[in-house]
Amino acid sequence: xxxxxxFAAALLAASVLGGMAxxxxxxxxxxxxxxxxxxxxxxxxxxxxxxxxxxxSRLVEFEHGKTTISPGLAESWTVSDDGLEYTFxxxxxxxxxxxxxxxPTRDLNADDVIFSFERQWKKxxxxxxxxxxxxxxxxxxxxxxxxxxxxxxxxxxxxKFVLNKPEVAFLPDLGMDFSSIVSKEYAEQLDKAGTxxxxxxxxxxxxxxxxxxxxxxxxxxYAAWDGYYGGRQKIDxxxxxxTPDPAVRAQKLKAGECDIMSYPAPADIAGLQxxxxxxxxxxxxLNIGYLAYNTTQPPFDKVEVRKALNMAVNKKAIIDAVxxxxxxxxxxxxxxxxxxxxxDIKDDPYDPEAAxxxxxxxxxxxxxxxxxxxxVSRPYNPNAQRVAELIQADYAAVGVKAEIVSYEWTExxxxxKAKDRDGAxxxxxxxxxxxxxxxxxxxxxxxxxxxxxxxxxxxxxxDLLKKGKATTDVAERTKIYEEAQVVFKREAPWLTIxxxxxxxPMNKKVVGFxxxxxxxxxxxxxxxxx
Amino acid sequence: xxxxxxxxxxxxxxxxxxISLAAFAFVRLLPGDPxxxxxxxxxxxxxxxxxxxxxxxxxxxxxxxxxxxxxxVLTGDFGISIATKRPVFGEFQALFPATLELAxxxxxxxxxxxxxxxxxxxxxxxSWFDQATMGVxxxxxxxxxxxxxxxxxxxxxxxxGWTPVSGRIGLQYFxxxxxxxxxxxxxxxxxxxxxxxxxxxxxxxAIVLATIPLAVIARQTRSAMLEVLGEDxxxxxxxxxxxxxxxxxxxAFRNAxxxxxxxxxxxxxxxxxxAILTETIFSWPGIGKWMIDAxxxxxxxxxxxxxxxxxxxxxAVNLIVDVLYAVINPRIRAQ
Numbered sequence: 001x002x003x004x005x006x007f008a009a010a011l012l013a014a015s016v017l018g019g020m021a022x023x024x025x026x027x028x029x030x031x032x033x034x035x036x037x038x039x040x041x042x043x044x045x046x047x048x049x050x051x052x053x054x055x056x057s058r059l060v061e062f063e064h065g066k067t068t069i070s071p072g073l074a075e076s077w078t079v080s081d082d083g084l085e086y087t088f089x090x091x092x093x094x095x096x097x098x099x100x101x102x103x104p105t106r107d108l109n110a111d112d113v114i115f116s117f118e119r120q121w122k123k124x125x126x127x128x129x130x131x132x133x134x135x136x137x138x139x140x141x142x143x144x145x146x147x148x149x150x151x152x153x154x155x156x157x158x159x160k161f162v163l164n165k166p167e168v169a170f171l172p173d174l175g176m177d178f179s180s181i182v183s184k185e186y187a188e189q190l191d192k193a194g195t196x197x198x199x200x201x202x203x204x205x206x207x208x209x210x211x212x213x214x215x216x217x218x219x220x221x222y223a224a225w226d227g228y229y230g231g232r233q234k235i236d237x238x239x240x241x242x243t244p245d246p247a248v249r250a251q252k253l254k255a256g257e258c259d260i261m262s263y264p265a266p267a268d269i270a271g272l273q274x275x276x277x278x279x280x281x282x283x284x285x286l287n288i289g290y291l292a293y294n295t296t297q298p299p300f301d302k303v304e305v306r307k308a309l310n311m312a313v314n315k316k317a318i319i320d321a322v323x324x325x326x327x328x329x330x331x332x333x334x335x336x337x338x339x340x341x342x343x344d345i346k347d348d349p350y351d352p353e354a355a356x357x358x359x360x361x362x363x364x365x366x367x368x369x370x371x372x373x374x375x376v377s378r379p380y381n382p383n384a385q386r387v388a389e390l391i392q393a394d395y396a397a398v399g400v401k402a403e404i405v406s407y408e409w410t411e412x413x414x415x416x417k418a419k420d421r422d423g424a425x426x427x428x429x430x431x432x433x434x435x436x437x438x439x440x441x442x443x444x445x446x447x448x449x450x451x452x453x454x455x456x457x458x459x460x461x462x463d464l465l466k467k468g469k470a471t472t473d474v475a476e477r478t479k480i481y482e483e484a485q486v487v488f489k490r491e492a493p494w495l496t497i498x499x500x501x502x503x504x505p506m507n508k509k510v511v512g513f514x515x516x517x518x519x520x521x522x523x524x525x526x527x528x529x530x
Numbered sequence: 531x532x533x534x535x536x537x538x539x540x541x542x543x544x545x546x547x548x549i550s551l552a553a554f555a556f557v558r559l560l561p562g563d564p565x566x567x568x569x570x571x572x573x574x575x576x577x578x579x580x581x582x583x584x585x586x587x588x589x590x591x592x593x594x595x596x597x598x599x600x601x602x603v604l605t606g607d608f609g610i611s612i613a614t615k616r617p618v619f620g621e622f623q624a625l626f627p628a629t630l631e632l633a634x635x636x637x638x639x640x641x642x643x644x645x646x647x648x649x650x651x652x653x654x655x656x657s658w659f660d661q662a663t664m665g666v667x668x669x670x671x672x673x674x675x676x677x678x679x680x681x682x683x684x685x686x687x688x689x690x691g692w693t694p695v696s697g698r699i700g701l702q703y704f705x706x707x708x709x710x711x712x713x714x715x716x717x718x719x720x721x722x723x724x725x726x727x728x729x730x731x732x733x734x735x736a737i738v739l740a741t742i743p744l745a746v747i748a749r750q751t752r753s754a755m756l757e758v759l760g761e762d763x764x765x766x767x768x769x770x771x772x773x774x775x776x777x778x779x780x781x782a783f784r785n786a787x788x789x790x791x792x793x794x795x796x797x798x799x800x801x802x803x804x805a806i807l808t809e810t811i812f813s814w815p816g817i818g819k820w821m822i823d824a825x826x827x828x829x830x831x832x833x834x835x836x837x838x839x840x841x842x843x844x845x846a847v848n849l850i851v852d853v854l855y856a857v858i859n860p861r862i863r864a865q
Contacts, residue, residue, distance in 0.1 A: 027701055033823070035614045043569070131615040135582055137569055200615070213706070216624050217815035217823075218698060239701055243813040247680055251688050252695045410562030410828065450575055 023236040026510070026528055028521070029249040029258035030240045033217045036200035039180035040120055041134045043141075049262075049521045050240060052177035054222055055097070056205035057229070059088055059113065060175045064525065065514040067286070067338075067434020069171050073108060073181055073206065073229075083166030083472055084149075088113070090157040095227035096183045097210040101202050104185055108206055110153040115184035117151055120144070127187060130196040138178035142432075143167075166470050168477065172433035177520075181206065208233050208524040218242060234527040253278065253505055259528065260506035260513060262521060266324050266382055272505040283515040284337050285502040288330055288439065289381035289428040291371070291391070291495040292453040294421045299364050306492040308358035309424070310348040312398040313391050313495060322386045323500055330496035332485045334439040337517060338431070339474070340481035345489050347496075356398045366399070370423030372416060373406045379519070380428030380500050387426060387497065416453050424495070425453045430519055436481045440465055443493060454493035461487045531856065538852055542845055546838070550603065553837035554596050557830050563588070564612045564828040586612070588830075599834065608835035613827045618835045622817060627710025628698065629809070629816030633801040635732055636739035641794060644744045648751025648790075652759060653778060663748060670745035675804055679738045679811035686734060693734050696813040700727040735812040739804050743797040750793040754786035761785075788859055795851030799844050 032046040039052035061072035074088035094108040119127035120139040149162040163170065173179065186204045190196050203211050208230060209222035220240040224233040241258050243249045246265040252258045254275055264272060273280045293300040300306060315329045331347040371391055374384035381387060388404045395402045407415055416425045432438050441447055444465050445457035464484040471477045504515050512526045565574065565582045583589045602609060608618040651660040687695040698712045705719040716724035758764060759782050767781045805818035817836065824832035
């Protein structure tokens with residue numbers, strides 16, 4: 001017997017070691033350290049990449065490279081006629097990850113789904129405040145506390161969400177990172193041990209990779225989860241090498257220290273494209289960079305003044321100089337890759353002479369104003385200071401004197417929201433869930449004081465927005481949003497500047513990586529060839 | 531000696547309070563606040579903002595906030611990070627060994643090259659060696675660390691392929707840290723090639739971090755040596771026919787050492803400041819990068835407690851230097 005056991009152990013060790021020698025490894029040079037591995041309390045893209053997209057799964061998932069929804073942990077669902085009840089049938093036999101710190105005794109069930117949302121929602125849930133100062137900002141920001149009425153367990157594999165009002169973007173919202181499903185059984189184990197904090201440090205999910213180790217600010221290690229419901233991944237070891245500087249990330253990729261990297265600096269792209277060992281994928285970003293006028297302050301309260309200023313700006317020159325060609329002129333407030341984008345809308349032409357004339361007709365003479373420049377680089381606007389300088393020069397050509405102002409990033413956004421803010425404010429947006437409402441809500445009356453920096457409340461636009469949210473038929477919604485874009489263009493609360501391109505440089509041996517329009521980095525389905 | 535030590539320790543107490551107050555005020559003087567930084571670009575409604583401010587206690591008078599903070603610090607509780615929700619001291623403990631390892635190697639490089647270079651420059655005053663050394667030292671002193679680091683990476687890692695680009699050890703080596711010092715841990719791990727990998731990862735960041743202290747130490751050694759070499763007792767020693775090596779090594783250098791030791795002690799502050807940029811460029815998981823991240827996120831708790839812990843360490847090192855100073859020079863003890 002003893003001999004048999006020794007032989008079995010030797011066989012296991014040999015197979016493990018043999019496996020290790022042949023283990024496929026993918027190193028991703030990521031841009032920042034995650035705040036934690038609980039997918040719901042934080043809001044940074046790097047937090048989601050490291051937790052939600054690797055370790056966890058959701059009831060519904062965005063299709064690879066698309067913004068459309070497909071079944072995830074829920075294999076099917078039904079929606080009541082009034083749009084208030086969503087009933088999900090859970091996939092049977094979904095396993096939570098088994099690690100050296102947790103061994104599940106049961107498969108995923110409705111209790112896990114209810115726990116995943118109630119811990120973010122109900123203050124009386126002991127897990128609501130398990131992390132000091134957690135605000136569950138995404139859950140709150142997406143309006144879930146007001147939207148959800150109750151979540152009911154119908155049976156072990158059926159769960160029903162009852163809403164207070166119809167919400168067409170509810171399904172895409174459930175595909176977002178904060179809606180990841182966590183293990184109630186694991187939470188209970190930690191409760192008993194009095195180690196709740198471990199929930200975010202040693203995560204357990206149902207996703208394609210399981211957590212192995214995190215060396216703070218340096219390296220995150222994952223291993224393929226054998227029990228993943230979507231099938232075991234071809235990559236055995238997934239490693240995030242945290243490298244904050246984009247130039248250093250590029251050097252690491254060139255030197256073969258990583259296989260794929262996020263967010264290259266625009267200046268490095270040509271060099272990466274020229275490297276024969278590398279390929280650089282690119283995609284239209286689901287984003288918009290804009291300049292918001294304060295529509296409550298004269299003379300910007302007049303449509304003709306806003307239109308004239310829009311016509312004074314040479315947007316093509318901005319795309320060439322600042323985006324270095326990696327972008328396109330924005331016409332509408334939603335990007336062209338988004339459904340319901342209105343192709344028939346024509347942009348305000350670049351015509352300084354006409355702009356000058358329109359300003360004179362509007363009674364505007366010797367206008368002095370401020371142009372606000374963000375202090376940070378963002379995918380939708382890599383250099384707001386430079387954009388401001390170009391707009392300043394364009395304005396000068398039509399007799400408008402502009403002063404460029406900038407503040408520290410949070411201060412910038414706070415000052416930008418002031419009702420009496422002077423001048424035009426640069427900012428942008430990257431989509432969360434691929435729904436047009438996720439862009440157009442920025443201009444809603446309710447968003448004044450939050451994300452509506454044009455302080456623009458137009459009844460016609462607002463009614464369309466509300467109608468769109470209450471309509472389930474996609475064809476009908478498309479028409480509504482197309483009309484909303486017409487109103488937007490006519491009223492011109494923003495100068496729509498650009499939709500930028502997003503680049504993803506990688507080694508040629510990486511196959512199957514699909515760029516995501518929502519800006520998330522997913523490694524399920526990725527492989528490396530020798 | 532004990533009295534001297536007690537006197538120095540007594541000076542530290544008000545300094546600690548001063549620094550804690552300065553750190554507390556500094557982070558609050560910065561524009562922006564942690565709630566808005568946490569909320570990100572999505573923003574936060576005024577009601578929710580008010581709720582969160584209340585929850586964190588940032589709506590209370592500054593005096594109350596400070597007293598509560600210092601009260602907790604005195605019991606050894608440095609607070610919980612607003613961004614990561616982890617205890618600040620725990621984060622510090624996890625990251626400090628990386629900074630200490632890098633700073634130690636950098637200081638060793640700076641001392642081992644800086645002192646001999648300064649001595650030779652002084653002895654060969656006016657020679658091409660002196661001029662070249664001081665020219666290089668001035669250049670090193672004025673070099674922007676960020677640019678210098680990137681330049682070395684591009685040349686040695688990118689072009690020549692001699693050194694790794696960044697990180698602490700090759701990713702193929704995976705072992706849980708025992709001491710936090712990668713050179714030691716890699717030896718303990720017993721994995722072949724691990725120590726070599728850890729050492730090769732240290733080369734470039736240590737050179738970058740050592741550059742400014744090296745320049746300062748070389749210049750200080752040179753000027754201290756020049757002063758001493760002109761003294762009567764050195765001339766006497768030479769007149770007595772002592773070997774030049776003995777005159778320089780025993781009579782001159784020992785006396786020139788006091789200001790040099792002080793300078794080396796002061797470089798601990800420079801190393802901590804330099805670590806902020808060096809660690810960011812080389813993705814070195816130490817407290818410099820940690821502080822930069824915390825400042826960016828307006829993580830009040832990490833910034834104020836982190837600064838205080840760093841200041842305590844710098845003060846402790848300076849205290850050790852002061853003691854060494856007294857050991858080297860008995861006149862200081864007598865004062």
